[in-house]
Amino acid sequence: MSSVVSAQPVATDLHDTTSRSRKNLDKLFLGGLWIFTLLAIITLVTLVGTTLLKGYSRLNLSLITNFPSPFPEDAGIQAAIFGSIWVVVTSGLVSLFIAMGTAIYLEEFADQGSRFNKLITINIQTLAGVPSIVFGILGLAFVARGWLGWGFTVGTASAVLTMMVLPVMIVSAREALKAVPSSLREGAYALGATRWQTIVKQVVPSAIPGIATGSILGVSRALGESAPLILLGALAYVSSNPAGFDSDYTVLPLVILKYTQEAQEEFQAVGAAAIIVLLVLLIALNMIAIVIRDKSRKSW
Amino acid sequence: MNTVVTSVGELQPSGRKLRQQRTERVIRVLLMIVATSGVLVTTGVVVALVRPTVEFFRAVSISEFLGTTAWFPLYEPPDFGVWPLVIGTFSVMLVAVIIAVPGGLAIAFYLNQYASDRVRRNLKPILEILAGVPTVVFGFFAINFVGPNIAAKIWVFSDVGFYSALSAGITVGLMILPMMTTLAEDAMAAVPRALIEGSYALGATKRETCTGVIFPAALSGIIAAGVIAMSRAIGETTIVLLAAGSTANFSFDIGQPMQTMSSFIGFAGLGDQPTGSTGYQTIFAVGSLLFVITFFLNMLSRRIVSKFREVYE
Amino acid sequence: MVEDMSNATISKTTGGSRQSDSVVRVNLSSDSQSNSGKPQNEMIMQSVDLQVHYGDFLAVRDVNLTIHKGEITALIGPSGCGKSTIIRCFNRMNDLIPTAKVGGKVFYKGIDLYGPEANAGEVRRRIGMVFQKPNPFPKSIYDNVAFGPRVNGKPTKAETDELVESSLKRAALWEEVKDRLKQSAFSLSGGQQQRLCIARALAVNPDVLLMDEPCSALDPIATARIEDLMAEIKSEYPIVIVTHNMQQAARVSDRTAFFNTEIGANATRPTGVLVEYDTTRKIFANPSDTRTEQYISGRMG
Numbered sequence: 001m002s003s004v005v006s007a008q009p010v011a012t013d014l015h016d017t018t019s020r021s022r023k024n025l026d027k028l029f030l031g032g033l034w035i036f037t038l039l040a041i042i043t044l045v046t047l048v049g050t051t052l053l054k055g056y057s058r059l060n061l062s063l064i065t066n067f068p069s070p071f072p073e074d075a076g077i078q079a080a081i082f083g084s085i086w087v088v089v090t091s092g093l094v095s096l097f098i099a100m101g102t103a104i105y106l107e108e109f110a111d112q113g114s115r116f117n118k119l120i121t122i123n124i125q126t127l128a129g130v131p132s133i134v135f136g137i138l139g140l141a142f143v144a145r146g147w148l149g150w151g152f153t154v155g156t157a158s159a160v161l162t163m164m165v166l167p168v169m170i171v172s173a174r175e176a177l178k179a180v181p182s183s184l185r186e187g188a189y190a191l192g193a194t195r196w197q198t199i200v201k202q203v204v205p206s207a208i209p210g211i212a213t214g215s216i217l218g219v220s221r222a223l224g225e226s227a228p229l230i231l232l233g234a235l236a237y238v239s240s241n242p243a244g245f246d247s248d249y250t251v252l253p254l255v256i257l258k259y260t261q262e263a264q265e266e267f268q269a270v271g272a273a274a275i276i277v278l279l280v281l282l283i284a285l286n287m288i289a290i291v292i293r294d295k296s297r298k299s300w
Numbered sequence: 301m302n303t304v305v306t307s308v309g310e311l312q313p314s315g316r317k318l319r320q321q322r323t324e325r326v327i328r329v330l331l332m333i334v335a336t337s338g339v340l341v342t343t344g345v346v347v348a349l350v351r352p353t354v355e356f357f358r359a360v361s362i363s364e365f366l367g368t369t370a371w372f373p374l375y376e377p378p379d380f381g382v383w384p385l386v387i388g389t390f391s392v393m394l395v396a397v398i399i400a401v402p403g404g405l406a407i408a409f410y411l412n413q414y415a416s417d418r419v420r421r422n423l424k425p426i427l428e429i430l431a432g433v434p435t436v437v438f439g440f441f442a443i444n445f446v447g448p449n450i451a452a453k454i455w456v457f458s459d460v461g462f463y464s465a466l467s468a469g470i471t472v473g474l475m476i477l478p479m480m481t482t483l484a485e486d487a488m489a490a491v492p493r494a495l496i497e498g499s500y501a502l503g504a505t506k507r508e509t510c511t512g513v514i515f516p517a518a519l520s521g522i523i524a525a526g527v528i529a530m531s532r533a534i535g536e537t538t539i540v541l542l543a544a545g546s547t548a549n550f551s552f553d554i555g556q557p558m559q560t561m562s563s564f565i566g567f568a569g570l571g572d573q574p575t576g577s578t579g580y581q582t583i584f585a586v587g588s589l590l591f592v593i594t595f596f597l598n599m600l601s602r603r604i605v606s607k608f609r610e611v612y613e
Numbered sequence: 614m615v616e617d618m619s620n621a622t623i624s625k626t627t628g629g630s631r632q633s634d635s636v637v638r639v640n641l642s643s644d645s646q647s648n649s650g651k652p653q654n655e656m657i658m659q660s661v662d663l664q665v666h667y668g669d670f671l672a673v674r675d676v677n678l679t680i681h682k683g684e685i686t687a688l689i690g691p692s693g694c695g696k697s698t699i700i701r702c703f704n705r706m707n708d709l710i711p712t713a714k715v716g717g718k719v720f721y722k723g724i725d726l727y728g729p730e731a732n733a734g735e736v737r738r739r740i741g742m743v744f745q746k747p748n749p750f751p752k753s754i755y756d757n758v759a760f761g762p763r764v765n766g767k768p769t770k771a772e773t774d775e776l777v778e779s780s781l782k783r784a785a786l787w788e789e790v791k792d793r794l795k796q797s798a799f800s801l802s803g804g805q806q807q808r809l810c811i812a813r814a815l816a817v818n819p820d821v822l823l824m825d826e827p828c829s830a831l832d833p834i835a836t837a838r839i840e841d842l843m844a845e846i847k848s849e850y851p852i853v854i855v856t857h858n859m860q861q862a863a864r865v866s867d868r869t870a871f872f873n874t875e876i877g878a879n880a881t882r883p884t885g886v887l888v889e890y891d892t893t894r895k896i897f898a899n900p901s902d903t904r905t906e907q908y909i910s911g912r913m914g
Contacts, residue, residue: 026507029510036403039474040426043474051441098337101330109332120338125602127342129594131536133535133537134345138344138348195324224435224437226436226537226538230566253436260443278434286432
């Protein structure tokens with residue numbers, strides 16, 4: 001019988017026999033994990049703290065009611081707020097419409113394994129990975145100039161942000177539709193409903209919470225996006241709210257960009273205050289999403 | 301005995317039902333058109349980039365683009381050596397990835413094997429919030445905190461000024477940290493519980509299970525996540541524009557200001573380039589390069605996940 | 614290696630070279646009493662009033678078992694009666710489930726497994742486990758077997774080589790894999806993977822081996838090989854096996870514990886309970902409890 005090479009002496013109790021070096025490695029490892037976890041938390045705290053510290057002084061009503069001015073105490077971001085609202089709402093609605101159509105087609109109508117289906121899915125995945133600035137280039141070439149020639153307007157910005165946000169919207173709409181149990185569809189078919197009737201009356205209504213949270217995700221992204229709009233004229237000195245889709249415009253992220261680049265501390269303060277406004281808007285949006293998500297959980 | 305004779309058309313739809321079914325076919329076609337729009341956008345991106353790129357390379361030789369090291373395309377006379385941008389891009393990416401990949405792994409291990417439910421419930425929202433912060437806010441953070449307090453303090457090899465690739469890299473790394481954590485965590489969660497239990501049943505500690513079993517088992521997902529993090533760091537514009545300046549330095553010293561491909565495009569876009577000018581076309585040439593690199597990385601990431609999944613079960 | 618279920622005696626022949634001690638036969642007469650003063654094998658583990666709650670739900674209660682050296686103990690019963698839960702108490706694997714609460718006591722050589730003197734990692738090294746579905750690590754065959762020793766100590770290459778070889782031999786797998794130790798464990802068949810998991814568990818030199826339905830994912834031939842293996846190694850490693858295959862329990866085990874389910878007064882879900890625990894001979898030929906008899910005859914008739 002071959003001898004057993006045992007690394008431990010035979011013990012008659014069950015006390016901890018892990019070696020010191022093993023235990024030390026365990027502690028070292030856990031310490032490393034904590035360091036990075038704390039890093040994430042500290043980053044968030046410092047980020048918010050720095051912003052509050054710098055922008056606190058400029059937080060009053062005039063920030064929201066005023067328009068840009070060479071005097072930082074008077075400079076306000078009303079144009080940017082309205083510009084953001086125009087651009088974000090438009091792109092949100094348009095991309096939601098397209099995303100719904102695409103998702104419904106892919107999930108309910110098209111053959112799941114078909115090449116067309118796969119082609120579209122791959123395209124969506126590719127788009128999701130494209131850097132945002134490249135969408136700005138696309139907008140510059142086709143929308144601002146080139147074919148559409150809309151120039152640097154609200155319409156241009158909406159079109160470009162629509163394209164950017166589309167992959168996210170499509171993916172979340174598809175997930176929401178997938179989550180609807182097939183028993184719901186079968187019940188409708190069994191009563192003689194056509195496919196479209198089933199979709200409109202049964203599937204989509206029950207997928208609405210998922211679609212809503214997905215849309216809010218997309219809208220949040222559009223609200224915070226800066227890179228593509230740099231190329232699309234949003235940085236210009238805009239001192240009025242948009243009046244139509246052909247108006248000049250600016251958005252919150254870009255006025256933040258502009259003020260952050262200024263050397264004067266007072267302008268930095270305006271930028272920081274604008275950040276606070278932006279973050280408040282984003283938090284509000286996310287709260288809405290959470291509320292929708294929780295409400296929908298209860299109804300099941 | 302009567303046999304019931306059915307007329308041929310008894311089970312066919314009529315009237316309203318017939319109209320509904322016809323409408324439905326139309327709807328289906330409409331939806332297909334809508335779905336195709338997604339494809340159109342990708343094609344649009346490619347087309348948008350190709351023509352001006354080709355025209356750019358008619359005006360500027362490839363050997364100058366890839367062979368020289370001075371990048372001053374908007375000056376008179378212009379220089380079109382792209383290397384400063386490439387080096388700048390990879391410098392920022394490297395710093396970012398050094399922070400985000402180990403960091404993401406660490407937090408993911410912690411959430412996966414160590415954190416109690418209470419900690420998890422509090423930590424995850426913090427990560428989600430961090431993930432939702434717009435890049436321009438991170439840019440502000442870079443200029444007002446990371447640059448002066450961190451980059452300037454830790455870089456001992458040279459004097460760090462207001463703009464530096466280091467400051468930009470650290471901030472980009474912090475920005476993509478939550479995303480890397482989520483992806484790594486997903487990869488770890490996919491490791492079958494049986495494997496993990498098998499490790500504990502042999503008397504292994506949590507650390508040994510993490511490094512000896514979970515990490516190798518989740519490796520393909522983790523690598524894919526790292527590649528996506530790289531791609532994201534390469535494509536980042538606003539943070540770099542704010543924190544790294546607009547000097548296309550041909551240098552490996554990350555304490556210096558640098559310009560990346562993305563930040564150059566942003567910078568060029570800020571000034572108004574007349575359509576068709578070489579300056580305008582430069583945007584497209586660099587944009588093509590950027591698109592190709594990120595496209596390749598994303599495909600790599602997907603292939604890693606799909607190709608190595610079999611080795612696993 | 615074959616057990617003959619005749620009425621009189623059970624005689625077992627184990628592989629000749631392995632008989633380091635003459636294994637004492639337990640109860641050969643038809644009116645079997647395990648505590649009739651005849652010499653028994655030394656008791657190595659014992660559970661006293663063992664019970665497990667998952668949250669508020671009492672999953673299994675009142676389990677009093679003794680595990681003896683040189684023997685195979687089988688836990689049988691319908692599904693949901695807590696057999697797997699109980700066996701997982703024996704190596705503190707239930708610690709990994711946050712909602713699980715273990716009551717009562719489990720003793721190993723007189724030490725309370727859940728007391729302050731017992732370290733969970735050490736417990737698991739000494740009381741090994743083989744799982745229902747083979748779960749080899751995504752590593753080479755060699756690295757699978759070497760994982761335990763490497764983690765529990767710092768063996769040299771020579772020591773590791775020898776340990777891997779002896780463990781694989783003990784698990785009756787060496788001849789089949791000795792030329793391909795560096796290949797992935799997944800290149801093995803299901804039965805081979807399970808023997809690999811057994812080798813892996815043996816490599817840390819446990820005192821007891823727990824097996825949770827080890828053959829339920831395997832075909833009959835692979836099952837038979839593992840049963841042979843169990844009979845070979847039981848003199849060195851007492852085995853506790855959970856199985857829902859009664860023929861298997863009757864074939865391989867020396868003692869059998871029959872579990873059943875019942876719904877308590879205020880409960881909505883059935884709780885597992887140990888009905889009868891005795892030598893295998895008695896359980897299958899002449900059980901004391903009617904529930905045992907119903908179960909046995911219902912499944913074997």
